[in-house]
Amino acid sequence: MPIESAEALTGKDVVGIAQLDPGEIQLILNTAGELLEVAKRPIKKVPALRGATVVNLFMEASTRTRFSFEVAEKRLSADTLNFSASSSSVSKGETLVDTARNLMAMAPDYIVIRHPNVGAPHRLAEVVPASIINAGDGINEHPTQALLDAFTMRQRFGRLEGLKVVIAGDIRHSRVARSNAFLLNKMGAEVRFAAPASLLPVEVEDLGVETHLRLEPALEGADVVMMLRIQLERQGAVNFPSLREYYDFFALTEDRLALAAPDAVVMHPGPMNRGVEIDSLVADGERSLILNQVTNGVAVRMAILYLLAGGRGESTADS
């Protein structure tokens, strides 16, 4: 591997890919590679985080990310507390920082947070001593998703460097696309965005990616094709004329996939809209790694939890 693994994470938190250096990313991916095996054991649990408490603070709807974190926490023997927006005091008007300070009174070691506002995890990281893990903040970042995507690519190709990765769909509303672009750039992959102009973010040039307004040219020779969900709930019918038209121009079909490299793989962070951004034949086809992504997500989250248990990692007690 060209990028050497760091010995430890330097921060107490994982709030974004932007804050990680390539060596730290490599360390997380390597650690996840070893933790993948835990799921194959007869007893799928190890005692590494025995006695640790994790608060899962989900202020925005989530099923797979929340479940994935919860499974990861439980496989490491941590105790978990789940907080969701609808059932919590946040709906009674409490501020995020107040909620977090109250939670700290219960001495959690980690807070996993998903929040509709950009920067909420970063703010929390400043005010509480617990390790903060960002599970998605607004349209900013979703670092654990990007890490599991990278892990899945590396598992298939044995490397990230030089891979041609297409990310297509609703990039404007996608923290997954942003985190992936940051990560893949840092690790030496080539990122191409493909979307109608109305679904590209305004500052897209700053992300250091190649952009395409049509899917076909982006697919040329691609190794990985990652399709993003059309966020039906965020479409005020203004971004494109109809779902049918979107399908006609941007859906990943078998014909379009044939433009990519012969061993290209298909990924999707889920949940999928079949027949909108991805055709069922492709989603269920043999090049699809969509379910591998879910399995790998648990290992990547376990890796982050494990590595952050060292604290800031500046002094060593390894013997």
Added chain:
Amino acid sequence: MTIDGVSRSGLVQIMDEQGMEFTIARMAAQIVERDGGDIMLVGIHTRGIPLADRLAARIAETTGSEVTVGRLDITLYRDDVGPWRPAHKQPVLKDTVLPKSIDNRIVYLVDDVLYTGRTIRAALGTMIDYGRTRAVRLAVLVDRGHRELPIAADVVGKTVATSRSEDVQVHLREVDGDDGVWIGAGEEAEDAD
């Protein structure tokens, strides 16, 4: 045993290449004598792994049948990982490979040095999560004493009286490029794991 007293930077050699070969041959013979060849050897990272391979080769020579060899990473079962303060570097994880089920088998854990016993405590915890063995036994190249837990080895290559401040260094050619065991003051030298 040969104590040739070769000194290098304050270290005294207590086992040379040939001595190690004899020692491993004797350990293999003791294992066969006790349990026959139908056993599984599991090396503990890092130097337990080549040791387990060498023991397996010796046992196969004597009994004529293949010996299953696995490897174990005990990191997730250590008593010094976890959300502890003060801050520390979390140890790097390595792979665990048990090529066959350990259920109802006699399994030998293999390591280079037996010291506090904490590694073996963690290894036993790991094994229990993989299945229910008929028996777990322990084979070590060097027993240097100073146990902190009630753990003893079944097969010992060499017992060495040490003080806590001394450092025991086992070199195996697969990992270190040469074979031998050295003992020294060990203030500056740090154990690999």
